[in-house]
Amino acid sequence: xxxxxxxxxxxxxxxxxxxxxxxxxxxxxxxxxxxxxxxxxxxxxxxxxxxxxxxxxxxxxxxxxxxxxxxxxxxxxxxxxxxxxxxxxxxxxxxxxxxxxxxxxxxxxxxxxxxxxxxxxxxxxxxxxxxxxxxxxxxxxxxxxxxxxxxxxxxxxxxxxxxxxxxxxxxxxxxxxxxxxxxxxxxxxxxxxxxxxxxxxxxxxxxxxxxxxxxxxxxxxxxxxxxxxxxxxxxxxxxxxxxxxxxxxxxxxxxxxxxxxxx
Amino acid sequence: xxxxxxxxxxxxxxxxxxxxxxxxxxxxxxxxxxxxxxxxxxxxxxxxxxxxxxxxxxxxxxxxxxxxxxxxxxxxxxxxxxxxxxxxxxxxxxxxxxxxxxxxxxxxxxxxxxxxxxxxxxxxxxxxxxxxxxxxxxxxxxxxxxxxxxxxxxxxxxxxxxxxxxxxxxxxxxxxxxxxxxxxxxxxxxxxxxxxxxxxxxxxxxxxxxxxxxxxxxxxxxxxxxxxxxxxxxxxxxxxxxxxxxxxxxxxxxxxxxxxxxx
Numbered sequence: 001x002x003x004x005x006x007x008x009x010x011x012x013x014x015x016x017x018x019x020x021x022x023x024x025x026x027x028x029x030x031x032x033x034x035x036x037x038x039x040x041x042x043x044x045x046x047x048x049x050x051x052x053x054x055x056x057x058x059x060x061x062x063x064x065x066x067x068x069x070x071x072x073x074x075x076x077x078x079x080x081x082x083x084x085x086x087x088x089x090x091x092x093x094x095x096x097x098x099x100x101x102x103x104x105x106x107x108x109x110x111x112x113x114x115x116x117x118x119x120x121x122x123x124x125x126x127x128x129x130x131x132x133x134x135x136x137x138x139x140x141x142x143x144x145x146x147x148x149x150x151x152x153x154x155x156x157x158x159x160x161x162x163x164x165x166x167x168x169x170x171x172x173x174x175x176x177x178x179x180x181x182x183x184x185x186x187x188x189x190x191x192x193x194x195x196x197x198x199x200x201x202x203x204x205x206x207x208x209x210x211x212x213x214x215x216x217x218x219x220x221x222x223x224x225x226x227x228x229x230x231x232x233x234x235x236x237x238x239x240x241x242x243x244x245x246x247x248x249x250x251x252x253x254x255x256x257x258x259x260x261x262x263x
Numbered sequence: 264x265x266x267x268x269x270x271x272x273x274x275x276x277x278x279x280x281x282x283x284x285x286x287x288x289x290x291x292x293x294x295x296x297x298x299x300x301x302x303x304x305x306x307x308x309x310x311x312x313x314x315x316x317x318x319x320x321x322x323x324x325x326x327x328x329x330x331x332x333x334x335x336x337x338x339x340x341x342x343x344x345x346x347x348x349x350x351x352x353x354x355x356x357x358x359x360x361x362x363x364x365x366x367x368x369x370x371x372x373x374x375x376x377x378x379x380x381x382x383x384x385x386x387x388x389x390x391x392x393x394x395x396x397x398x399x400x401x402x403x404x405x406x407x408x409x410x411x412x413x414x415x416x417x418x419x420x421x422x423x424x425x426x427x428x429x430x431x432x433x434x435x436x437x438x439x440x441x442x443x444x445x446x447x448x449x450x451x452x453x454x455x456x457x458x459x460x461x462x463x464x465x466x467x468x469x470x471x472x473x474x475x476x477x478x479x480x481x482x483x484x485x486x487x488x489x490x491x492x493x494x495x496x497x498x499x500x501x502x503x504x505x506x507x508x509x510x511x512x513x514x515x516x517x518x519x520x521x522x523x524x525x526x
Contacts, residue, residue: 026488249275251286
């Protein structure tokens with residue numbers, strides 16, 4: 001991840017004096033996605049893993065669900081363009097261009113969001129359970145992984161976990177991008193996300209909840225807070241939503257039946 | 264701001280036991296902007312100040328620059344729709360619909376972003392200065408204002424300041440929304456933002472920097488980190504960019520000539 005930071009010359013004010021020093025800032029770079037030769041979106045993201053990000057973005061938007069849907073992915077790293085060609089024309093792609101959602105907090109445009117969308121959503125179908133003990137140790141492990149954040153204070157992390165183990169981990173300046181890189185890697189490597197747990201460093205907005213439900217991930221964990229809309233959507237879609245995991249404490253906002261221990 | 268939170272019933276795990284308690288979560292609500300009867304965008308935001316948010320969003324997108332541009336604003340609060348009619352048809356509005364930028368970290372779609380866009384940007388033109396002393400006391404005051412964050416851990420704040428004084432303050436689940444509410448209030452109340460200082464609780468991405476430069480705000484301050492692209496754009500557009508203001512320390516990333524004291 002050293003490629004995700006850059007040295008810049010800054011003035012530091014400390015102890016009443018001012019001096020020019022070298023400091024580390026996080027890199028931000030645009031990535032334009034061309035889907036079947038049509039410009040779909042430009043993501044502002046951390047450099048690296050562009051294929052995962054693009055594939056995961058399309059999966060989150062509901063445009064891809066399987067590796068077999070993809071004919072080719074070509075990255076032009078220098079120009080910040082990634083071209084994805086699908087085996088069949090995608091009927092939803094036009095909607096991504098025409099229906100624009102500008103998101104909340106730390107969010108970003110998710111094309112298919114609407115209250116109706118949430119309701120027609122297939123419910124997450126998984127009987128998986130996770131113990132409070134595993135949740136506490138996952139979050140501790142997750143914190144240890146978050147290297148770039150500690151260096152620069154400027155990235156979000158996401159992890160896909162199975163039981164008490166982190167199996168995939170990504171960091172990005174965007175909390176959505178970090179999650180999409182996880183989903184994209186799963187898609188391109190044909191790793192199932194069902195029956196798994198997703199841990200995110202960011203707050204849980206309705207969009208994060210919806211993209212998790214759409215990928216059929218049954219358990220979503222954050223050290224931060226969810227919004228009321230995320231809580232409601234978690235109840236509606238069947239996602240187990242856990243927030244404020246700190247030390248040996250946590251809040252279970254929805255579908256606590258998947259959480260075992262501390263009865 | 265009590266309207267921006269909701270009580271929900273959760274399960275709390277603490278000290279090895281599990282109990283049902285009432286907890287406070289932040290509200291998130293969709294606001295759809297219709298510009299001249301055309302659906303422009305749906306923002307996910309904290310409830311309240313919808314007129315400011317909509318006007319500020321349009322100003323940040325470069326579609327409005329003056330109160331006189333607006334013929335009417337009508338809020339349908341129940342349905343979450345705000346209608347803005349302008350005196351003249353807006354040539355840029357089509358672009359907002361067609362060109363979609365999906366943003367980074369805690370970001371959101373800003374329609375007109377591009378490297379070229381940044382370069383043709385008028386440079387911020389202001390000879391205003393601010394002392395390190397005023398910056399430290401502004402940030403302390405800003406922290407004291409951030410009420411909802413302390414309650415729920417889930418909102419961003421933005422403040423417009425003049426010298427050592429906060430003159431406008433807004434909170435929202437979106438860091439962009441909080442800033443847009445400031446810009447919108449300024450636009451609708453004909454308050455100038457030039458020669459003022461903007462303080463944000465969020466990280467400074469290229470988009471936050473660009474929207475600040477576009478409104479001709481000369482000084483941008485955050486307790487958090489900027490990205491390398493934000494630093495570069497600050498240098499290019501003439502914005503004084505200050506980050507990591509904590510206690511009596513700060514980092515000046517660009518245009519430090521506006522910062523006096525601690526020489």
